[in-house]
Amino acid sequence: MGPGTTAGAWAEQQVAAVRDDPSGRLALMQRCYYGPFGRAPRHLPYRRAATSAMRWELRRGVLQPPFSDRPGSPWWRAVNDRVLRDGCEAVALSGDLSGVASSQTVGFWLSFAQYPTARAWWRAHNGSIVAAYLEHRELAEAETAAERFFMNVVLCRVLYAHALVAAPRMALGWLRPLAPLLGDPRLGMTGIFFQLSRVLPDEYPLRDDVRFYLRAELGFGRLLDYGVIVPRLQQIYEWSAHELAEPGLLDCIEDGALTYAWSLNDRDVWQPRQSRLLQLIHRLLPP
Numbered sequence: 592m593g594p595g596t597t598a599g600a601w602a603e604q605q606v607a608a609v610r611d612d613p614s615g616r617l618a619l620m621q622r623c624y625y626g627p628f629g630r631a632p633r634h635l636p637y638r639r640a641a642t643s644a645m646r647w648e649l650r651r652g653v654l655q656p657p658f659s660d661r662p663g664s665p666w667w668r669a670v671n672d673r674v675l676r677d678g679c680e681a682v683a684l685s686g687d688l689s690g691v692a693s694s695q696t697v698g699f700w701l702s703f704a705q706y707p708t709a710r711a712w713w714r715a716h717n718g719s720i721v722a723a724y725l726e727h728r729e730l731a732e733a734e735t736a737a738e739r740f741f742m743n744v745v746l747c748r749v750l751y752a753h754a755l756v757a758a759p760r761m762a763l764g765w766l767r768p769l770a771p772l773l774g775d776p777r778l779g780m781t782g783i784f785f786q787l788s789r790v791l792p793d794e795y796p797l798r799d800d801v802r803f804y805l806r807a808e809l810g811f812g813r814l815l816d817y818g819v820i821v822p823r824l825q826q827i828y829e830w831s832a833h834e835l836a837e838p839g840l841l842d843c844i845e846d847g848a849l850t851y852a853w854s855l856n857d858r859d860v861w862q863p864r865q866s867r868l869l870q871l872i873h874r875l876l877p878p
Contacts, residue, residue: 597690598683605679611656617645623678627686637712640776650793666730673723696722709775713753718835725839731852737797743849750831751820764876817863818872
């Protein structure tokens with residue numbers, strides 16, 4: 592780094608250095624949790640959730656460079672870039688580099704760095720994710736229908752996980768005392784919100800029809816998505832838009848149906864055929 596290098600410029604350099612190196616991306620993310628001086632014991636446990644998310648991306652191959660035998664996804668790579676860049680800039684600003692936060696989302700990561708809590712981590716993580724989703728909607732539109740469907744599923748799951756720790760009554764009703772434990776990114780349970788390996792094959796791109804993957808979905812994932820999250824979708828997105836100070840998030844939902852790179856005319860995928868078990872979950876955990 593030359594004299595006068597700003598935190599933002601340094602962050603750009605770090606991300607550029609690993610852009611075509613998937614394992615390098617993972618290593619860079621993990622280094623961020625050690626802080627600017629290599630020791631951050633209060634922050635390190637939060638690396639668990641971030642690692643779970645990125646390892647799933649690596650298994651699917653979505654972060655592979657465009658010149659590889661099986662190129663990755665321009666959209667997934669761009670989203671991952673944003674998360675890495677925001678985190679690197681926050682680390683640099685927490686250290687000795689000059690500058691001010693280049694975005695609201697970097698500010699969220701700085702808040703987490705200063706006072707690491709589950710709520711602060713989810714706000715920082717989801718702030719970067721939502722900003723990337725909105726910034727790269729055109730890239731999302733170029734993906735297959737199945738890929739676009741699961742982009743929506745991933746987004747609603749991480750927003751819901753944030754609500755578990757920050758708005759437990761909305762997220763889990765009378766079971767709200769359990770919500771902070773289920774959503775704590777330091778614990779293993781959060782892995783279910785980040786990956787869809789029980790539904791999706793570890794490959795990219797997805798070429799089959801959406802309903803093919805829905806038929807293959809195992810029971811727990813179906814209960815989580817359709818039994819607990821879907822009835823609360825509108826509430827979750829409205830709450831998240833306020834919590835993240837990102838009104839553009841409301842463009843990703845309409846009348847309870849997810850619409851990120853997805854037509855409202857195809858909203859039936861968010862309205863599954865009712866089963867007795869789903870009906871029971873809806874009665875036990877009304878929104």
